[in-house]
Amino acid sequence: MDFNKIDRILVRSTNWIGDVILTFPAIATIRKNFPGSYIAVLSKPWVAPLLENNPEVDEVILYDHNRIHNGILGKLRLAKALREKGFDLAVFLQNAFDAALIAFLAGIPIRAGYNTDARGPLLTNKVILDKTVLKKHQSHYYLEMLKALGMDIVDDNPAIEVSDEARNRATEILDSLNIQNGELLIGINPGAYFGSAKRWLPERYALLSDMIHKDFGVKILLFGSGEEKAISEMILDVAKSDIIDLAGKTSLLETMALIEKCSLFITNDSGLMHLAAALKIPLIAIFGSTDPVTTAPLGNSSVIVRKEVPCSPCLKRECPTDHQCMILIEADEVYQHVKQALTGRVMRSC
Structure with a gap:
């Protein structure tokens, strides 16, 4: 060539x-x-x-x-x-x-x-x-x-830019939710399009949200597609804290701009995990059936929570056994990482 x-x-x-x-x-x-x-x-x-x-x-x-x-x-x-x-x-x-x-x-x-x-x-x-x-x-x-093919490669971490138009739209959405400028936001993404084997338990996300809200009083935004609405509803049914459900309510551009405003993003291995990493948002990634060697978020701002079990990574859409790779991850373990992130860094505000 x-x-x-x-x-x-x-x-x-x-x-x-x-x-x-x-x-x-x-x-x-x-x-x-x-x-x-x-x-x-x-x-x-x-x-x-x-x-x-x-x-x-x-x-x-x-x-x-x-x-x-x-x-x-x-x-x-x-x-x-x-x-x-x-x-x-x-x-x-x-x-x-x-x-x-x-x-x-x-x-x-x-x-x-x-x-x-x-x-x-x-x-x-x-x-x-x-x-x-x-x-x-x-x-x-x-x-x-x-x-x-003979090319000299560029092995930099992905980075994504959010347009001013999208940022303005995100501000409008937050204003409509009575979220004031300067409030700390935590994003949670409980879904994963590939299949349920990649998803941490909704009730654990609910418990984690309660723990974060009780100790830090931050606003929690729940992200996801319209197809994942049932997952967000399960979390809302169990959680005692006030969670703002954005699942299925925002475009991809709006989602990008809203994640950019978060101080921390908690997520399964998913597309939004990689999006948050590309936006340089500190994140906690919960892995179960997939392999962090091949699909970990790129960059220096992530913590991976994972349990070593004999059958993981199985790379299956649905768990054929007992989903121990996710069940063994307790809300308190993830919360300790949240607490370290929120107390150990200078957090951005919306």
Whole structure:
């Protein structure tokens, strides 16, 4: 690959919040190796806000496979639009066959990525997956691919910028909740889209919230998607303290700006965990079925709470046995980390 002849690059993004954030070092790597090139990212709509303020990205192109790009005709429509943009190189951070097919149909001459998902014939520059990379942090999965393509990698921790518009919207939301400027906020994210095996018990989150509120009197914000509303309701039913439930009530941009206002974020292994880490918010991450070696939050502001049990990490969506990896984590253990964070640091206020 002659780097000097690449003027326009299309990067196919991953599809989930945490995965997208963990590709930020890869996007920075592409920028470093092609400093004068135009870089566009093809993204699903629900994660596009994560990329729109990224200084390494010149354009975010939406791939709306549920609407305008649905089905064969939709893919052809997208390919036609990409063809008109005249890309020289497509880099696939996502593994799917679909990513390579659309770039092939768009006539992008150089198509580079891992030789997985039966897409090898559609790639001009194939990278054979070295299984040892699966034992490293997930961010290195993307970096190792770019290294194999001849790029000098940038192994910095992900960072995300929140727009002034989103910050103003977050302030409006807090004002509507009678939260005054300067109040300390604690964010809690009790969900995890992948499955229940990654979720700490809702009643433990409720007890933890009561302990925090009793000793520190801070406002507690409960985050989550609309699909996780049942989890937040379980916490509200058990908790004695006043918790502000934002689950399903905020957009991704609003969520980003609200997390940025938190002094501490308590979470399962999830997309919002990686988002809080990229925002440089001190966080406590509770791990059960997943492996912190590969998916720990990046940066120096996190504490991981985990119990060593024989079956963990199982990487399963649902626990097939007794969920001991989570049951063994008591609220008081997590609270000790909360207390250390709140008393040992200068906390930001909203």
